[in-house]
Amino acid sequence: MSYLPIKQLLQTAPASQTVTVKGWVRTKRESKNAVFIAINDGSTIHNIQAVAEPGQLSEETLKLITTGSCLAVEGNLIESLGSGQAVEVKVVNVTVYGTADPEKYPLQPKKHSLEFLREIAHLRPRTNTFSAILRIRHALAFAVHKYFNDNGFYYLNTPIVTASDAEGAGEMFRVTTLDPINPPRTEDGKVDYSQDFFGRETNLTVSGQLEGELGAMALGKIYTFGPTFRAENSNTTRHLAEFWMIEPEMAFFELEDNMNLAEDFVKTVIRYALDHCADDLAFLENRLKEEEKNKKKEEQSDMTLIEKLRFVVDNDFVRLKYTDAIDILLNSKPAKKGQFQYEVAWGIDLQSEHERYLVEKHFKKPVILTNYPRAIKAFYMKQDEEPATNARGEVFGPTVRAMDVLFPGIGEIIGGSQREENLDKLVTRMEEVGIEPEAIWWYLDTRRFGTAPHAGFGLGFERLVLFVTGMGNIRDVIPFPRTPKSAEF
Numbered sequence: 437m438s439y440l441p442i443k444q445l446l447q448t449a450p451a452s453q454t455v456t457v458k459g460w461v462r463t464k465r466e467s468k469n470a471v472f473i474a475i476n477d478g479s480t481i482h483n484i485q486a487v488a489e490p491g492q493l494s495e496e497t498l499k500l501i502t503t504g505s506c507l508a509v510e511g512n513l514i515e516s517l518g519s520g521q522a523v524e525v526k527v528v529n530v531t532v533y534g535t536a537d538p539e540k541y542p543l544q545p546k547k548h549s550l551e552f553l554r555e556i557a558h559l560r561p562r563t564n565t566f567s568a569i570l571r572i573r574h575a576l577a578f579a580v581h582k583y584f585n586d587n588g589f590y591y592l593n594t595p596i597v598t599a600s601d602a603e604g605a606g607e608m609f610r611v612t613t614l615d616p617i618n619p620p621r622t623e624d625g626k627v628d629y630s631q632d633f634f635g636r637e638t639n640l641t642v643s644g645q646l647e648g649e650l651g652a653m654a655l656g657k658i659y660t661f662g663p664t665f666r667a668e669n670s671n672t673t674r675h676l677a678e679f680w681m682i683e684p685e686m687a688f689f690e691l692e693d694n695m696n697l698a699e700d701f702v703k704t705v706i707r708y709a710l711d712h713c714a715d716d717l718a719f720l721e722n723r724l725k726e727e728e729k730n731k732k733k734e735e736q737s738d739m740t741l742i743e744k745l746r747f748v749v750d751n752d753f754v755r756l757k758y759t760d761a762i763d764i765l766l767n768s769k770p771a772k773k774g775q776f777q778y779e780v781a782w783g784i785d786l787q788s789e790h791e792r793y794l795v796e797k798h799f800k801k802p803v804i805l806t807n808y809p810r811a812i813k814a815f816y817m818k819q820d821e822e823p824a825t826n827a828r829g830e831v832f833g834p835t836v837r838a839m840d841v842l843f844p845g846i847g848e849i850i851g852g853s854q855r856e857e858n859l860d861k862l863v864t865r866m867e868e869v870g871i872e873p874e875a876i877w878w879y880l881d882t883r884r885f886g887t888a889p890h891a892g893f894g895l896g897f898e899r900l901v902l903f904v905t906g907m908g909n910i911r912d913v914i915p916f917p918r919t920p921k922s923a924e925f
């Protein structure tokens with residue numbers, strides 16, 4: 437039995453044709469004159485209504501049709517007299533594929549909390565909220581590939597299992613086939629990794645960047661889009677242990693080009709969602725409006741979700757040096773009143789409260805912060821020639837050509853930089869921060885043979901989905917979230 441997705445059926449003009457709908461029952465309502473069954477198949481936020489005459493379906497069949505059960509309904513597509521839908525299906529025949537015992541099925545037609553739904557991550561895609569999020573997530577992923585393909589980039593697959601710690605931050609998950617309790621040891625008592633599967637220590641990738649740079653030095657413009665893993669113990673609404681990252685890397689790009697690309701890229705993919713996910717975004721916008729009503733007046737947002745997305749797409753991002761951002765923060769009300777939890781001074785790694793002050797209170801726009809202190813950034817970033825100076829001529833420490841893109845409600849959504857292409861400077865920096873050059877000799881070969889200026893960045897895909905859907909917790913924008921003490925499904 438062939439069938440059409442509900443998304444397509446709802447746009448079909450009524451005619452006396454017979455159609456088949458297949459999907460899961462959302463609600464069933466029985467009245468004197470008819471039985472109304474709302475069915476959803478995941479193709480759209482909207483349900484289709486199937487209408488049967490009283491007595492048309494046996495008592496036995498009617499009992500099986502409960503929220504969550506799965507049906508095939510054959511019938512005629514007719515004009516709907518009810519409000520909110522153009523067409524409905526006048527039932528000819530119903531086949532019940534699978535029942536869902538109302539005593540046991542956890543998704544009943546009422547509002548469930550997001551916390552509760554996290555506990556049933558295997559079923560939550562059947563709710564309106566999560567199906568909308570997953571469709572938007574799909575659209576954004578498609579838009580990412582489309583953007584890069586349209587702009588001459590090649591998709592490079594970088595390894596998931598690797599021996600390198602791209603960020604030099606040591607937040608890696610080990611990959612090993614050795615006995616975890618009693619691993620083989622060398623004479624001096626150390627774990628003998630030569631007996632491990634790969635004959636050395638390996639881990640899950642924290643970033644595809646280093647391999648991405650190899651790609652850029654051969655193909656010109658590449659991007660990666662794959663899972664990355666971080667064993668950082670940050671139980672926040674913005675961190676996952678397993679998240680998807682998009683990392684473009686471009687030969688012959690400098691910091692300015694990198695910023696231009698990042699801004700154009702992120703605006704283009706958000707615009708794509710606005711153009712292609714209107715119904716799902718409208719649903720999520722209404723959901724947010726309901727949530728806002730429960731907030732205190734001063735905490736309520738002055739823009740709706742779609743207004744917020746349009747605002748980002750239609751306005752230039754602010755571009756600002758780290759040193760100037762510190763000045764703004766030092767002169768801010770919260771700094772003067774001692775309201776920041778972390779004190780502001782040149783050299784600090786900006787905390788979320790600082791980033792959000794700049795974006796949400798000071799500029800009220802996305803901000804690209806650049807030229808961070810060298811000491812707080814990764815070893816591979818290109819070093820600035822001159823030390824930082826502020827507007828009053830005060831001189832600070834060395835900086836690098838880093839850029840972070842900060843978004844309202846999110847904080848850092850993109851991190852990137854121009855790369856140090858000079859072999860000697862790179863090796864010196866690695867030695868300073870304790871990374872053995874021999875460990876990534878293959879990476880250094882890019883600087884030994886035909887080195888060139890190049891730059892790139894990483895966009896956390898879930899942070900993008902978080903922003904576009906207006907959700908508040910990153911665990912709710914990935915189908916199966918992995919966080920500390922949580923990997924059930």
Ligand code: 4AD
Binds near residue numbers: 603677895
């Ligand atoms: O700033 P990060 O650590 O940069 C890199 O990994 C570079 N190698 C990127 C590059 O230049 N190619 O991470 C990049 C982005 C962050 O801005 C953030 O959006 C996201 O990845 N991210 C996370 N998202 C979810 N959970 C986490 N634990 C994340 N850590 C980083």
Ligand code: MG
Binds near residue numbers: 848850851
């Ligand atoms: Mg970062």
